[in-house]
Amino acid sequence: xxxxxxxxxxxxxxxxxxxxxxxxxxxxxxxxxxxxxxxxxxxxxxxxxxxxxxxxxxxxxxxxxxxxxxxxxxxxxxxxxxxxxxxxxxxxxxxxxxxxxxxxxxxxxxxxxxxxxxxxxxxxxxxxxxxxxxxxxxxxxxxxxxxxxxxxxxxxxxxxxxxxxxxxxxxxxxxxxxxxxxxxxxxxxxxxxxxxxxxxxxxxxxxxxxxxxxxxxxxxxxxxxxxxxxxxxxxxxxxxxxxxxxxxxxxxxxxxxxxxxxxxxxxxxxxxxxxxxxxxxxxxxxxxxxxxxxxxxxxxxxxxxxxxxxxxxxxxxxxxxxxxxxxxxxxxxxxxxxxxxxxxxxxxxxxxxxxxxxxxxxxxxxxxxxxxxxxxxxxxxxxxxxxxxxxxxxxxxxxxxxxxxxxxxxxxxxxxxxxxxxxxxxxxxxxxxxxxxxxxxxxxxxxxxxxxxxxxxxxxxxxxxxxxxxxxxxxxxxxxx
Numbered sequence: 001x002x003x004x005x006x007x008x009x010x011x012x013x014x015x016x017x018x019x020x021x022x023x024x025x026x027x028x029x030x031x032x033x034x035x036x037x038x039x040x041x042x043x044x045x046x047x048x049x050x051x052x053x054x055x056x057x058x059x060x061x062x063x064x065x066x067x068x069x070x071x072x073x074x075x076x077x078x079x080x081x082x083x084x085x086x087x088x089x090x091x092x093x094x095x096x097x098x099x100x101x102x103x104x105x106x107x108x109x110x111x112x113x114x115x116x117x118x119x120x121x122x123x124x125x126x127x128x129x130x131x132x133x134x135x136x137x138x139x140x141x142x143x144x145x146x147x148x149x150x151x152x153x154x155x156x157x158x159x160x161x162x163x164x165x166x167x168x169x170x171x172x173x174x175x176x177x178x179x180x181x182x183x184x185x186x187x188x189x190x191x192x193x194x195x196x197x198x199x200x201x202x203x204x205x206x207x208x209x210x211x212x213x214x215x216x217x218x219x220x221x222x223x224x225x226x227x228x229x230x231x232x233x234x235x236x237x238x239x240x241x242x243x244x245x246x247x248x249x250x251x252x253x254x255x256x257x258x259x260x261x262x263x264x265x266x267x268x269x270x271x272x273x274x275x276x277x278x279x280x281x282x283x284x285x286x287x288x289x290x291x292x293x294x295x296x297x298x299x300x301x302x303x304x305x306x307x308x309x310x311x312x313x314x315x316x317x318x319x320x321x322x323x324x325x326x327x328x329x330x331x332x333x334x335x336x337x338x339x340x341x342x343x344x345x346x347x348x349x350x351x352x353x354x355x356x357x358x359x360x361x362x363x364x365x366x367x368x369x370x371x372x373x374x375x376x377x378x379x380x381x382x383x384x385x386x387x388x389x390x391x392x393x394x395x396x397x398x399x400x401x402x403x404x405x406x407x408x409x410x411x412x413x414x415x416x417x418x419x420x421x422x423x424x425x426x427x428x429x430x431x432x433x434x435x436x437x438x439x440x441x442x443x444x445x446x447x448x449x450x451x452x453x454x455x456x457x458x459x460x461x462x463x464x465x466x467x468x469x470x471x472x473x474x475x476x477x478x479x480x481x
Contacts, residue, residue: 005113011066012121013105015058018077019123020101020130022050025081025088029478031196031222032093032138034131042434050080058123085454086478093138100137101130142198149204149233159212161234162338163265165219165227166242166277167258168381169331170195173242174218175359176328177335180352184344186213193378195220197229204233214342219265224257227264238341239265239274240334243327245381246409275337277330295333300326300391302365309333316346318353324363324374327387332356361476363388370467372397377476382406382413385474386420393424395470400427402451403474405435418442425472427464432477 023037030036041047054073058065081087088094104126112118153159162177164170171193178189190203195218208215219230244259252258259280266274266288276282278292294310304321307329320332332353339349358364361378372395376388385406392399401421405414418439421428428448430436436450451460465471 008066009109009113009121011069012109012123013102015054015069016105016123016126017098017101018074019051019054020098020127021088022077023127023131024094024097025084028088028091028094029086032135046080050077055123059120062120083453083455084478093134096137097130097134100134101126104129104133142201145201145205146233149201152204152208153234156210156212159215160238160342161215161217161236161270162238162240163217163219163231163234163236163268164240164242165221165262165265166240167245167262168379168384169242169327170218170220171378172328172359172362173240173331173334174216176332176356177240177338178216179356180335180339180349181214181342181344183352184348185342186211187216188212188214189216190218193220194218197226197233200230201233221261221264223252224261225264227261228267231265231268234268235270236265236268237270237272238338239268239271239276240338241265241274241276241280242334243277243330243383244280245383246413273341275334275341277334289337291333291337292330295329298326298329300324300329302391302394305329305332307333309336311340311346316350318350320353320356322355322357324358324365325384325387325391327384328363363391371465372470374470374472377473380407380475382409382417385417388472388474389420389424392470392472398427398466398469399425400429400465400469400471401425401474402429402431402457402471403439404430404432404477405439406475407434407477411438414438415442422446429460429464434477 026037026041027034030040054069057068061068108126109121112121153161164174164177166173174189178187181187186209188207188209190200191207194200194203200217200219215234217230217234217236219227221227241262244255244262246255246258252261262280263282271287274288275291276288278290282288282290284290296308296310296315298307299305302324304319305323305325305328306317306319308315308317310316318332318336320328323332336349336353339352340346361375363379364375366373366375374388374392376385379385379388385403403421406417414435415438419442421439422443422445425446428439428443428446429451430439430448431451431454433452440448440450449460449464451457461471
């Protein structure tokens with residue numbers, strides 16, 4: 001074996017791993033769904049220039065390809081990943097993917113050398129084999145993890161599980177309920193925005209403390225059956241279904257499909273009680289209580305939130321000094337009803353509501369350099385975003401919004417959003433390309449800017465904003481969106 005052969009084999013393995021690196025980043029972004037990477041990706045030009053063009057160049061430029069690879073493609077990959085705000089996380093699954101890919105590529109190259117039948121070492125076959133083998137291996141592994149999670153749950157005989165789902169506000173409800181009940185029970189909640197079957201299984205196996213009395217589980221979905229899979233593992237005793245709307249309508253197609261998917265949380269064989277928001281249009285029964293109509297006199301300002309709830313025929317007043325947004329009256333009420341169901345008295349619940357802290361990135365108020373910053377970057381639905389704009393409308397000074405619009409929604413929803421922005425804000429900074437054309441076309445009065453590179457955010461804010469401004473971060477989208 002001469003030096004040129006060694007160079008070509010090494011370079012071939014490096015090139016194949018580079019393509020695999022691009023592929024696994026995209027798979028991780030899209031929850032390891034290859035069809036979503038291919039058909040739902042919002043940046044198809046990335047696929048063309050960072051995958052398809054390199055593959056075609058490899059097969060048709062022969063030995064000249066390596067000049068392109070080392071002096072153009074590798075630097076391009078490096079610069080591209082530097083600008084990503086959601087970089088590859090080297091989980092055990094990702095490490096196994098690279099192991100399978102290196103083994104598959106090396107085996108192919110050794111076979112080619114031994115048989116002398118390969119004109120050029122292939123890159124597609126190792127990638128296809130790796131995706132196929134990795135997918136099967138992960139499914140087998142995950143079945144074992146699910147069984148382990150079910151065993152752990154069933155062994156905790158004093159554990160009560162509360163499942164929470166909604167189109168909007170499920171993370172807020174989870175955090176509000178946790179803050180209200182945590183001093184009365186040994187309580188644990190799924191961390192951050194963990195709400196998928198895989199995330200919950202991992203959470204149970206690695207983080208759920210053995211002495212937990214109440215486990216609050218957030219359940220999310222992108223397609224029918226997703227919540228049912230979670231229910232099959234946790235078999236929740238209680239359920240909260242918050243407001244339902246067209247979040248992820250791109251995947252569900254109809255509101256009815258969204259509603260039916262959320263209702264899967266009621267299919268637990270252990271269900272004792274469920275609280276379902278009124279817009280789900282489901283019939284109440286001995287286990288299912290509809291809520292929403294009992295909420296009265298909502299008063300939301302930049303100083304906090306107050307509202308009344310009719311409980312047992314009495315109008316009870318609640319005040320949440322640190323919580324912004326009228327829609328949070330729904331999320332807090334769901335938590336109040338659940339806390340009462342668990343046996344807590346109203347006076348204690350009122351004290352806990354008064355002390356509630358805002359959930360991070362959800363109408364989170366920050367003071368910085370004489371500017372009022374409201375971080376609502378995790379609020380990504382039309383109704384919630386418009387509600388936050390009505391709140392900001394109360395501010396007397398200059399108002400600035402930074403937003404990508406509504407992701408995974410309709411053109412009509414983004415047009416409505418743009419018109420409300422135009423009504424309230426003085427400056428709009430549009431991030432990303434997904435909705436930029438729609439938003440720009442419908443912003444008539446306010447000044448508008450496009451921020452295509454989010455690494456320039458600090459620079460543009462320093463240039464375009466001043467002391468006394470209110471700056472709202474409304475929704476967020478990673479670079480790949």
